[in-house]
Amino acid sequence: MGVISGNLPLYLQGFGTTLFLLLITTVIALPLGVVIAAMRISPIASLRTSAAVYTEVLRNTPLTLVFFFEAFVLPKLGTRLDFEVGAIVALTLYTAPFFAEAIRSGINSVPVGQAEAARSIGLGFTQTVMLVVLPQAIRSVIPPLVNVIIALTKNTSVASGFFVFTLVSAGQRLASANGDQVIAVLVGVAVFYVIITIPLGRFADWFEKRVAVTR
Amino acid sequence: MGQPAQTDSLLVIERVNKHFGALHVLKEVSLRVAPGEVVVVIGPSGSGKSTLCRAINRLETIDDGTITIDGAEIPSEGAGLATLRADVGMVFQSFNLFAHLTVLENVTLGPIKVRKLSKAAAEERALVLLNRVGVANQAQKHPAQLSGGQQQRVAIARALAMEPKLMLFDEPTSALDPEMINEVLDVMIGLAKDGMTMIVVTHEMGFARKAAHRVVFMADGEIVEDTTPSEFFDRPNSPRAKEFLSKILTG
Ligand SMILES: Nc1ncnc2c1ncn2[C@@H]1O[C@H](COP(=O)(O)OP(=O)(O)OP(=O)(O)O)[C@@H](O)[C@H]1O
Ligand SMILES: [Mg+2]
Numbered sequence: 377m378g379v380i381s382g383n384l385p386l387y388l389q390g391f392g393t394t395l396f397l398l399l400i401t402t403v404i405a406l407p408l409g410v411v412i413a414a415m416r417i418s419p420i421a422s423l424r425t426s427a428a429v430y431t432e433v434l435r436n437t438p439l440t441l442v443f444f445f446e447a448f449v450l451p452k453l454g455t456r457l458d459f460e461v462g463a464i465v466a467l468t469l470y471t472a473p474f475f476a477e478a479i480r481s482g483i484n485s486v487p488v489g490q491a492e493a494a495r496s497i498g499l500g501f502t503q504t505v506m507l508v509v510l511p512q513a514i515r516s517v518i519p520p521l522v523n524v525i526i527a528l529t530k531n532t533s534v535a536s537g538f539f540v541f542t543l544v545s546a547g548q549r550l551a552s553a554n555g556d557q558v559i560a561v562l563v564g565v566a567v568f569y570v571i572i573t574i575p576l577g578r579f580a581d582w583f584e585k586r587v588a589v590t591r
Numbered sequence: 592m593g594q595p596a597q598t599d600s601l602l603v604i605e606r607v608n609k610h611f612g613a614l615h616v617l618k619e620v621s622l623r624v625a626p627g628e629v630v631v632v633i634g635p636s637g638s639g640k641s642t643l644c645r646a647i648n649r650l651e652t653i654d655d656g657t658i659t660i661d662g663a664e665i666p667s668e669g670a671g672l673a674t675l676r677a678d679v680g681m682v683f684q685s686f687n688l689f690a691h692l693t694v695l696e697n698v699t700l701g702p703i704k705v706r707k708l709s710k711a712a713a714e715e716r717a718l719v720l721l722n723r724v725g726v727a728n729q730a731q732k733h734p735a736q737l738s739g740g741q742q743q744r745v746a747i748a749r750a751l752a753m754e755p756k757l758m759l760f761d762e763p764t765s766a767l768d769p770e771m772i773n774e775v776l777d778v779m780i781g782l783a784k785d786g787m788t789m790i791v792v793t794h795e796m797g798f799a800r801k802a803a804h805r806v807v808f809m810a811d812g813e814i815v816e817d818t819t820p821s822e823f824f825d826r827p828n829s830p831r832a833k834e835f836l837s838k839i840l841t842g
Contacts, residue, residue, distance in 0.1 A: 419668070492650055493687035493746075497701035497753055498677025500670070507704065511691045 379557040380564040383550055390546030391568045397460075397532040397542065398572065401467040408468065409475025414505055416480055418577055431473040439531055442466045443538050463535035467528065474524045482517030483509055522580035526573045543568050599662075601626045601788050602647070602757060607656030609642055609812075616642050617653070618812040624757070627786045628767055631799040631820070634809035635835055640792040643809070644761045647790070648679040661756055679707050680750030680758040684766050686742040688734035688749070694721065695730040698749045706753065713752075720748040724778050740771030744778055751782075758782065760791040796824060808832050 380387065415427035433441070443466045446457065458464060486509050494504040536545040547565035551558045602624040603829035609617035616639045624630055632640050634819055645651040647658060649665050649672060658665050660679065662783040666672045668719040689697050708716070722745035726737070743763055750758060760779065764772040776798050783789060783802040793799070799806055799820045806823040808816040810831045816823060827833045 486689075489683060489685055489687035490689060493681075493683065493689065493749075494681070495650065496648055496674075496676055496681035497749065498673045498675045499701070499706040503704055507700065508689055508691075512689075 379550065379554050379560050380567075381545075383564075386546045387543070387564060387568060390541060390543040390565075393460075393534050393541050394529070394543045394568075395546075395572065396543075397463055397467060397535060397540070398525070398529050400464050401471055401528060404464070405468045405472040406435065406475050406521075406526075408472040409479055410510075410558050412472060412476035413479035413483060414502075416476065417483060417505075419501060427476070431476055434473045435472055435477070437470070439466070439470050439534050440537070443534055459535075459539040463532075463538060463540045467531060467535070470522065471528050472529070474527070475521065478520035478524055479513065479517055481520065482513035482515075482546075485516045486512045518583045519580045522576050522583075526576050529541055529569065529572050529576075593665050599626075601628075601661055602790075603657075603659040604647070605657045605659075607643075607646065607658060608654045608673045609639075609646060609651065610654055613781065616812050617646070620656070620812070620814055620816065622807065622817070624788060624790065626756075626788055628805065629783045629787075629789045629791065630805045630807055631803040632790060632792045632807045632809060633794060633799070633823075633835075634815075638809040639812040640809055641761050644681070644759045644790065644792060647757075647759055648676045648681055650681075654788075673705070677701065677753050678756045680753060680755035681758045682743070682746050682750055682758065682763045684762040686734070686739070686746045686766070688742055688746055690734055693733055693735070694726065694745050696767060697734065697745060698752045701749065701753050708801060717748070717752055720751050721745070724748045725749075725774070738771060739767045740774045741822075743767065743771075743775045747775075747778055747782075757788045757790070760789065762792050762794075764793065796839075800824065808835070810835070 412427045414433060415423040416431070418424060443463070446462050446466050450457065450462075490508055490512065491504050494508040499507065531543055533544040536542045536548070543565050547561055550561045550564075554561060600623040602622070604622040607617050607620045608615070620639075620643060622630075634640055640719075642651055646653050647660075647665075649658075649667075652667075660675060663675070665675055678691065689700065692700065695714060695717055699708075699710065699713040702713040702716065703710060705711075718727055718730065720735060721730055724747055726741050726744050726748070729737055729745075735743070737745065747763075762813060763779070764775050769773065772795070775833060776795060779789070779791065779798065780802045791798070791803070803820050806816070806818060806820050807814055808823065808827075808829075808831075815829050816827065816832050818828075823832070824836065827836055
């Protein structure tokens with residue numbers, strides 16, 4: 377295990393990048409997911425269709441392909457993104473539809489009568505969604521949202537194939553430098569992932585229980 | 592109850608048609624309601640009563656015809672539509688109180704967000720209304736903690752808080768246990784006495800006789816009779832109304 381403590385700075389560098397990608401992507405993709413979910417229930421047909429198409433395309437595309445697209449197609453079109461920015465864009469494009477679907481299933485769990493009552497007192501579409509539907513959808517939406525964030529945590533590793541130094545990149549570099557201690561190196565990588573994902577899972581469990589009590 | 596003074600109609604429905612797919616649910620429906628008038632809509636299941644109510648505040652679109660409230664035709668979308676809905680109170684069979692809000696918040700949400708009242712002013716008025724419907728002592732509870740009758744009275748207060756020109760009730764007592772029906776009907780009778788314009792879908796004959804100026808009988812998407820409560824219940828004209836009444840009377 378000495379290989380872990382001896383290389384803590386490198387691990388922490390990778391961990392920092394992974395955490396950074398995770399946070400920035402969540403902060404951008406979550407509001408984007410709300411917008412996509414709102415488009416999918418909006419009264420305007422063209423918004424519904426474009427949101428549905430976007431969701432279906434991105435949800436059914438491997439994340440690596442999104443990265444490849446950015447790395448090879450965008451430069452041909454004359455645009456070149458910084459590697460980290462590119463990773464954030466790819467992860468955001470890919471993750472937003474998953475957030476949107478989690479939010480949409482939560483919205484669907486709210487009885488239609490709630491939205492009808494909101495409209496009947498004169499609330500507009502946005503007010504109805506923000507004041508009546510979403511606050512009730514949140515209860516059933518938090519656990520699936522956390523699952524999306526956990527998946528995103530692991531998905532950040534794809535960025536290491538595209539010149540971003542994540543936890544996995546730290547693991548790769550240490551493994552090739554310490555061929556006799558590969559297992560310890562990889563366990564170290566896993567531990568750092570778990571440091572992120574286990575609290576998230578715990579939070580989802582806690583939230584589910586709390587809601588079960590107050591409902 | 593005597594007919595209110597005949598003035599310009601508050602609600603004018605003219606030759607409205609509505610289809611659900613191939614099903615013709617409203618057929619050339621026309622109806623005028625004067626300010627202060629209480630109209631009971633009655634008819635067999637599936638005759639289009641709910642659809643008519645929902646069309647009046649455009650929870651349901653119509654295929655053709657016009658619906659005019661206080662001289663203005665219902666806009667099809669946007670801010671104008673929201674304003675119209677704010678002017679038309681709706682009480683649902685299943686109450687539809689906002690489950691995540693307290694009773695008080697249910698009643699103040701519209702006044703604060705739509706009428707732009709201050710929170711304090713909205714709460715003050717809400718308490719007056721909750722008092723009027725007899726549930727002021729439940730103001731801090733959530734809807735799920737109330738009985739059905741209490742929830743429906745809160746729903747009436749929520750609609751009244753918008754100071755609507757017209758109130759729609761779609762079978763407001765059908766989901767209630769029998770012992771709670773009267774507490775809701777009493778509130779509605781009080782409203783009628785105070786001059787509120789009301790359209791009430793209900794099979795409660797007692798309410799119709801006590802509070803309604805007119806009874807509109809619908810069958811198969813058409814208005815078949817439009818007359819006074821005593822005429823309708825004692826001397827129905829059409830065979831369909833006779834058949835319907837004999838069914839609900841023999842239960
Ligand atoms: N959203 C909908 N989609 C398709 N058909 C519908 C829809 N809503 C109502 N209908 C149909 O339209 C007809 C009229 O329905 P409506 O609810 O207006 O009747 P109602 O007179 O209120 O009946 P009830 O006494 O059972 O409430 C019925 O045949 C019903 O099945
Ligand atoms: Mg009905």
